[in-house]
Amino acid sequence: MPDDGHGPRRTADDHRLAHIARTIAEGYDVKNPTPANASATANGTSTDAGTDSTTTLADLERRATAHRERPAYGRDALISCDRLVRIFTTDGVEVQALQGLDLLVAEGELMALVGASGSGKSTLMNVLAGLDVPTAGRASVAGHDLLAMGAKERLRYRREAVGFVWQQTARNLLPYLTGVQNVALPMQLRGTRMSRSERGTRAGELLELLGVDDCRDRRPHQMSGGQQQRVAIAVALANEPAVLLADEPTGELDSATAKDIFAAFRTANEELGTTIVIVTHDQAVADQVRRTVAIRDGRTSTEVLRRTQVDATTGEESVVAREYAMLDRAGRLQLPAEYTEALTMRDRVLLELEQDHIGIWPDDTSSPSGA
Ligand SMILES: Nc1ncnc2c1ncn2[C@@H]1O[C@H](COP(=O)(O)OP(=O)(O)OP(=O)(O)O)[C@@H](O)[C@H]1O
Numbered sequence: 001m002p003d004d005g006h007g008p009r010r011t012a013d014d015h016r017l018a019h020i021a022r023t024i025a026e027g028y029d030v031k032n033p034t035p036a037n038a039s040a041t042a043n044g045t046s047t048d049a050g051t052d053s054t055t056t057l058a059d060l061e062r063r064a065t066a067h068r069e070r071p072a073y074g075r076d077a078l079i080s081c082d083r084l085v086r087i088f089t090t091d092g093v094e095v096q097a098l099q100g101l102d103l104l105v106a107e108g109e110l111m112a113l114v115g116a117s118g119s120g121k122s123t124l125m126n127v128l129a130g131l132d133v134p135t136a137g138r139a140s141v142a143g144h145d146l147l148a149m150g151a152k153e154r155l156r157y158r159r160e161a162v163g164f165v166w167q168q169t170a171r172n173l174l175p176y177l178t179g180v181q182n183v184a185l186p187m188q189l190r191g192t193r194m195s196r197s198e199r200g201t202r203a204g205e206l207l208e209l210l211g212v213d214d215c216r217d218r219r220p221h222q223m224s225g226g227q228q229q230r231v232a233i234a235v236a237l238a239n240e241p242a243v244l245l246a247d248e249p250t251g252e253l254d255s256a257t258a259k260d261i262f263a264a265f266r267t268a269n270e271e272l273g274t275t276i277v278i279v280t281h282d283q284a285v286a287d288q289v290r291r292t293v294a295i296r297d298g299r300t301s302t303e304v305l306r307r308t309q310v311d312a313t314t315g316e317e318s319v320v321a322r323e324y325a326m327l328d329r330a331g332r333l334q335l336p337a338e339y340t341e342a343l344t345m346r347d348r349v350l351l352e353l354e355q356d357h358i359g360i361w362p363d364d365t366s367s368p369s370g371a
Pocket residue numbers: 088089090095096097115116117118119120121122123124
């Protein structure tokens with residue numbers, strides 16, 4: 001570019017170049033760099049749109065097109081949470097219960113959510129259940145935008161798209177109705193064209209599927225805690241929701257009963273194809289699902305995936321579990337506390353890109369020998 005001593009003079013092409021760069025930077029989410037148009041530093045901050053002196057106009061146009069045409073985040077997922085934030089304000093004090101949480105759940109999954117007390121699990125479940133509205137971010141379930149729903153759609157969403165089972169058995173069932181009446185009630189409230197006897201038949205079938213047909217004519221106080229929870233699952237499934245949410249459904253039960261309840265969720269998942277998300281503290285429950293996502297400080301932090309492996313020589317089956325750390329769209333990675341503590345990693349770490357992995361070392365410049 002010619003410089004006449006009054007600063008660089010811009011040609012028409014330069015203006016076009018600058019315009020395209022702006023388009024990329026604007027349409028392009030700086031928190032969401034892709035290798036094609038930005039890079040992430042070790043602490044997760046992103047650089048600009050990645051232009052340098054060798055970038056040509058054609059490069060920029062290609063990047064702008066690629067950005068426009070990239071598939072939307074979570075497009076194929078049944079549940080999609082995109083940088084979800086929920087801030088509670090009580091007496092002027094702010095609590096960030098969800099701090100940019102990302103989560104995708106595919107249709108037909110049965111997954112567990114775990115995390116320390118106060119990590120944000122119930123807050124997330126309340127958002128997914130349509131009972132609470134996030135402060136920022138995006139969330140959609142079965143095509144419903146949870147931030148944009150009006151009151152009418154929200155009510156319909158809660159009646160038809162999701163079913164929930166709470167920890168407190170008493171919260172799930174109406175005490176003066178029998179098992180079959182409890183299950184038939186959501187169908188009645190939904191206003192389906194089913195006749196009373198059709199509703200009764202479907203309710204009976206669900207109770208049978210979940211192994212509690214003997215609770216048909218009993219009121220909740222005549223059922224055990226485990227039976228109440230299985231009837232509660234039938235209630236939650238009454239309107240064939242796309243998603244079943246359960247917040248500590250085995251929390252009030254002994255471990256043998258908890259196992260039965262989990263088996264009932266598995267039946268619902270396998271027989272009806274319902275997508276199920278279960279919050280649990282119970283490691284035995286978490287161990288029985290293919291995918292367990294851990295939440296830490298209002299964000300998804302690690303994920304355990306289990307798969308069945310068959311020994312080639314003996315033919316024996318075993319379950320192999322692998323733990324993964326979540327890499328968010330800004331390139332941020334939350335390292336497990338036990339790893340960072342074991343190597344006294346704090347504040348800053350050294351990164352090195354290898355051919356098939358990234359090495360992470362403690363910052364040796366902060367030690368006297370490295371200074
Ligand atoms: N309505 C509310 N008002 C103010 N703060 C809240 C509210 N609900 C939740 N919080 C706060 O948000 C944070 C996350 O709470 P949440 O109930 O989601 O955690 P959790 O992981 O479900 O915990 P637990 O396992 O104990 O149920 C906590 O610090 C909690 O005190």
